[in-house]
Amino acid sequence: MDTLKNLHCWPDGVTGPVTDYRLALFSLLDRAAERWGNVTYTIFEGAGRTYAQVKDMAERIAAFLAARGIGKGDRVAIFLPNLPQFPAIFFGILKAGAVCVTCNPLYKAHELHQQLVDSGARAAFVMDHPQMYPTACQVAEGTAVDTIVVCSIKSFLPPIKAFLGGLLRKIPKSDSRHPDHFDLDAVLRGFPPQPPAVEINPEKDLALIIYTGGTTGVPKGASLTHANFVFNVMSVHNVVRYPHEEGGPDEQLRLGGFHTFLGVLPWYHSFGLTLCLLWSCYTGSRLVCVPDPRAGKPPFTYVVDCVQRYKTTVVIGVPTLYVAFTNYPLLEKYNLTSIHACGSGGAPLPVEVALKFEEKTGSVLFEGYGLSETSPVLTLNPTDKRRRKFGSVGLPLPGTDIRIVDPENPTRLLPQGQDGEIAACGPQVMKGYWKRDDENRTAFCQIEGKRFFLTGDIGHIDEDGFVVITDRKKDMIIVGGFNVYPREVEEVLYQHPAVELAAVVGVPDQHSGEAVKAFVQLKSGAAATEQELLDFCKERLAGYKRPRSIEFREKLPLSVVGKVLRRELRAEELKKSRPS
Numbered sequence: 001m002d003t004l005k006n007l008h009c010w011p012d013g014v015t016g017p018v019t020d021y022r023l024a025l026f027s028l029l030d031r032a033a034e035r036w037g038n039v040t041y042t043i044f045e046g047a048g049r050t051y052a053q054v055k056d057m058a059e060r061i062a063a064f065l066a067a068r069g070i071g072k073g074d075r076v077a078i079f080l081p082n083l084p085q086f087p088a089i090f091f092g093i094l095k096a097g098a099v100c101v102t103c104n105p106l107y108k109a110h111e112l113h114q115q116l117v118d119s120g121a122r123a124a125f126v127m128d129h130p131q132m133y134p135t136a137c138q139v140a141e142g143t144a145v146d147t148i149v150v151c152s153i154k155s156f157l158p159p160i161k162a163f164l165g166g167l168l169r170k171i172p173k174s175d176s177r178h179p180d181h182f183d184l185d186a187v188l189r190g191f192p193p194q195p196p197a198v199e200i201n202p203e204k205d206l207a208l209i210i211y212t213g214g215t216t217g218v219p220k221g222a223s224l225t226h227a228n229f230v231f232n233v234m235s236v237h238n239v240v241r242y243p244h245e246e247g248g249p250d251e252q253l254r255l256g257g258f259h260t261f262l263g264v265l266p267w268y269h270s271f272g273l274t275l276c277l278l279w280s281c282y283t284g285s286r287l288v289c290v291p292d293p294r295a296g297k298p299p300f301t302y303v304v305d306c307v308q309r310y311k312t313t314v315v316i317g318v319p320t321l322y323v324a325f326t327n328y329p330l331l332e333k334y335n336l337t338s339i340h341a342c343g344s345g346g347a348p349l350p351v352e353v354a355l356k357f358e359e360k361t362g363s364v365l366f367e368g369y370g371l372s373e374t375s376p377v378l379t380l381n382p383t384d385k386r387r388r389k390f391g392s393v394g395l396p397l398p399g400t401d402i403r404i405v406d407p408e409n410p411t412r413l414l415p416q417g418q419d420g421e422i423a424a425c426g427p428q429v430m431k432g433y434w435k436r437d438d439e440n441r442t443a444f445c446q447i448e449g450k451r452f453f454l455t456g457d458i459g460h461i462d463e464d465g466f467v468v469i470t471d472r473k474k475d476m477i478i479v480g481g482f483n484v485y486p487r488e489v490e491e492v493l494y495q496h497p498a499v500e501l502a503a504v505v506g507v508p509d510q511h512s513g514e515a516v517k518a519f520v521q522l523k524s525g526a527a528a529t530e531q532e533l534l535d536f537c538k539e540r541l542a543g544y545k546r547p548r549s550i551e552f553r554e555k556l557p558l559s560v561v562g563k564v565l566r567r568e569l570r571a572e573e574l575k576k577s578r579p580s
Contacts, residue, residue: 006395006465011241011250011384017399018238021231021427024200025207026094028230028281029055029087036284039257042084043310044289047158051284054088057188061092062195064187068147070122072097072198075209077116077124077145079103079136081291082263084156085184087277089125090267094226097198099206101221102268104560105132113139119209119221119434123147125184133174137181148181150174155185202227203427209434210270212372221434224270228375231427232274233282235397240383242341242364250384253314253341259285260338262312264293264303264321269561270376271346275316288312293321300324304334311338315363318346318562319353322365323500326356327523339363341383345370347563348469348487350494351390369393369469371455373443375428378402379467392466400426403447404461407473410445410454419460419470423452458485475566477506477514479544484516486566489547492540493518496533498526501556504547505570508577518547519569521556 007014029051032041037052049057070076076093078100080086093100101119103112105127116124116139126136128150140148154171207229209221241250253259261280265272280287288306295302304325306312315321322344325331342357342365349367358365366383367390370376379402381387381394388394396402404420406412414420423445430453432440444451458476459469471485478484486504493502501521509515518537522528530550537546557565 007398009387009395009464009466010239010382011387013241013249013252014239015398017397018231018234021234022202022227023230024094024202025226025229025278026058026091028233028278029058029091032281032284036256039284040286041281042087042287042289043260044084044153045157047084047156048286049084049088049156051281054091056193057085057088058091058095059193059195060188060191061089062095063191063193064149064182065093065096065098065123065147066196067191068123070096070098070147071196073206074098074123075101075119075121077101077103077119077121078268079105079107079112079124079126079132080151080268081105081127082267082272082289083127083151083153083291084289085125085151086267086289087281087287089151089184090273090277092195094207095195095198097196097200100208102208102210102273104266104268106560107135109135109139112136113143114219115211115221116140116143116145118211120144123149125149125151128152128173130172130174137178148178149184149187150177150181151184200226202230204431206431208270208273210268210372220436220439222270222373223431223434224375225431228428228430229274229278231399232375232377232397233278235399235428236275236279236377236380237282239380239397240341240343240366242383253283253285256284257286259283259313259340260310261285261287261314261316262290262303262307263287264290265316265318266560270372271318271370271561272316274375274377275343275345280314285314286310293324298329300328301330304328304331304336307336307339308334313338313340315339315342317342317344319344319349320347320501320558320562320564322349322353322357326353326360327500329524331360336361342366343368343380345376345393346561348490350491352494354390367393369467373430373453373455374424374426375430377428378424378426381466389464389466392462392468394467395465396467397426397428400424400428401450401452402461402467403452404459405445405447405452405454407458410452411447413447414460416461417463419458421473422455422457422459422467422469423447424455425450425452429453475505477504477516479506479509479514479516480512482544484545489516489518489537489541489545492537493520493533495540496528496536498522498528499533500524500526501564503556503564503566503569505566505573507570507573509548512544515548516546517573518550519553519556520550521553
């Protein structure tokens with residue numbers, strides 16, 4: 001699809017594709033430090049670090065890595081939550097010419113070991129923590145990792161909090177330290193801000209290997225280049241507009257310290273990395289570090305406190321984040337009107353959730369779509385209420401080509417409006433899966449001389465050029481020969497006032513092949529019966545689409561970025577159906 005035809009659908013001022021994206025990714029930090037050196041970049045517990053300070057730290061880290069013999073193309077793991085050290089470490093690895101491997105800090109030993117072995121990481125940055133540090137020590141044995149750098153939060157706290165935290169032993173730390181491991185504070189003191197001279201080919205050299213289930217659910221490393229990320233950040237900035245606070249025309253995010261991003265999405269995931277850590281850097285904005293979104297009493301209080309305390313203007317999250325905002329029991333006590341623009345992705349955004357959040361905050365919430373393999377954004381809804389289209393994930397970013405193909409024969413294009421597999425081509429699409437030639441042969445196809453990534457998602461392009469996701473290929477349920485897309489059923493369940501989270505899967509049925517089963521997590525203090533929800537669906541869905549049963553759960557399983565894990569629920573049901 002020619003994205004230039006859709007420019008009239010974007011807010012006024014949106015131009016064609018960005019063209020100046022062939023840059024080393026660390027140039028975003030260099031540019032910000034040069035233009036806004038004294039502007040605060042990271043904020044954590046009231047303590048700030050400026051762009052100049054973060055660049056200085058990054059260059060000291062790069063010098064340390066070079067002294068350890070780590071350079072062009074070597075892989076370095078980051079095993080950290082959203083701490084203020086993260087941006088400096090990320091950019092420092094890149095300035096050494098190395099490749100970041102971002103790891104979920106909640107991983108168990110076997111999960112982390114798999115990534116370190118597969119990536120061949122030579123070094124790892126780890127939080128000084130009673131669980132994370134011992135886990136890293138345990139799994140590093142038998143891998144190529146010979147350099148471990150331990151990061152404490154104490155030196156990044158305001159002096160009084162660091163003092164009291166140490167005095168009261170509230171600052172997390174491991175019980176013991178291996179004598180051969182390095183302390184990040186000592187590294188920053190002991191090395192000059194003199195990174196090695198490295199030549200970066202932005203379109204060929206990797207910046208990040210990020211592990212994802214992809215379209216098969218088997219963890220594999222998406223290999224993403226410097227240019228992948230720079231294009232994505234610049235393109236998102238190009239199309240996002242938000243209402244002017246004084247009633248003027250919608251405007252781009254202002255540069256140089258005007259905005260404050262809520263850093264609640266995990267930065268070890270491409271969604272949080274690109275849309276929070278990198279976009280805030282590109283715009284010279286502040287970034288509030290939120291290591292644990294569930295912190296506080298009641299849970300989520302820390303996040304709401306941060307929005308009010310730091311007057312957050314930009315929030316990027318998954319639908320469950322906005323559900324948490326709208327259902328937070330003490331929300332009326334907080335002033336959240338500083339929020340201007342909010343993006344949602346990672347899972348379908350229920351319309352009811354979006355409207356409730358906008359009503360409570362006065363902001364505009366827009367949905368997008370992408371994958372880890374596409375660094376991640378492919379499409380965005382126009383970010384004004386006149387042009388956005390609920391039920392769609394928006395328009396392809398200018399310069400991004402989206403096609404709908406036959407799932408069984410991806411070289412066959414399907415007509416506009418017909419559901420098929422979504423294929424994507426653009427400067428943000430990964431080079432391929434790390435060391436997975438067989439996977440790459442099936443993950444990509446040639447269409448009209450261009451290389452397209454097969455997303456594994458099912459959808460269509462409507463009459464206005466908007467992309468509509470109907471579901472993942474593997475999530476589709478077939479009931480008596482009819483296709484049922486879980487998202488459609490979930491949207492109905494979300495309309496019920498007692499439902500907080502919902503997930504729908506197909507379960508074996510001897511009569512219809514598959515039947516629809518729903519799993520529901522109720523809002524705190526709410527009540528509903530299975531029959532009540534079944535009747536609710538009966539009024540809103542065709543017979544073959546309606547759940548045949550509903551199971552209530554205290555908590556639904558979520559991924560690291562807040563997606564409800566249908567595959568876990570489906571696996572449980574399949575296990576039940578097998579003969580013992």
